[in-house]
Amino acid sequence: MANLLLISTILLFFYALTCSATVYTVGDNSGWDISTDLDSWSRGKTFSVGDTLLFQYSQYHSVSELTKENYKGCNMTNALQSSSNGNTSFALSSPGDRYFACGNRLHCLGGMKLHVNVVGNAVASPIGAPQAAQPGGFNLPPGSSRTNNPSSSSVLNRIRVDSLVMAFFGVLVILFGVI
Ligand SMILES: [Cu+2]
Secondary structure, eight states, X not given: OHHHHHHHHHHHHHHHHHTTOOEEETTGGGOSOTTSOHHHHHTTOOEETTOEEEEEOOTTOOEEEEOHHHHHHXXXXXXXXXXXXXXXXXXXOSSEEEEEEOSSHHHHHTTOEEEEEEEOOSSOOTTOOOSSOOTTOSSSOTTOOTTSOHHHHHHHXXXXXXXXXXXXXXXXXXXXXXX
């Protein structure tokens, strides 16, 4: 009986840990392509620590992670990391901005680039601040920018998650220390 309880508790715990991790296929069915409207694709999505970006693309493309400055100018020298195997995953393992572009500079200049802001909460938030908000976007009025920096709230969320985990282990210790 205790074993069953232990197993189900552990399963529940791992489910809680993993259920919020999302694998985002960039561009969905259109994939990572020059014809994909990547701004529309990323708009309204909240990318969280633990999520993964999956880039699927043809032999004519590649994917490079760039610094913000190089991203702006589609400067492909000194890419942080690159791949051209057609099926590339990037783990969003820490909060902050990430910048990706096709390694073909002309494609990058043509819009084959993606900026995501990774927020540091493991708890899925339905009210994620949309990044890459365009004037005319449906979420924010023109002119409002990302002044609601997610870093402070994400720290709070992180603390909340940590204390939840601590509380969980506390309950486990009490539960199985008593039995
Ligand atoms: Cu390309």
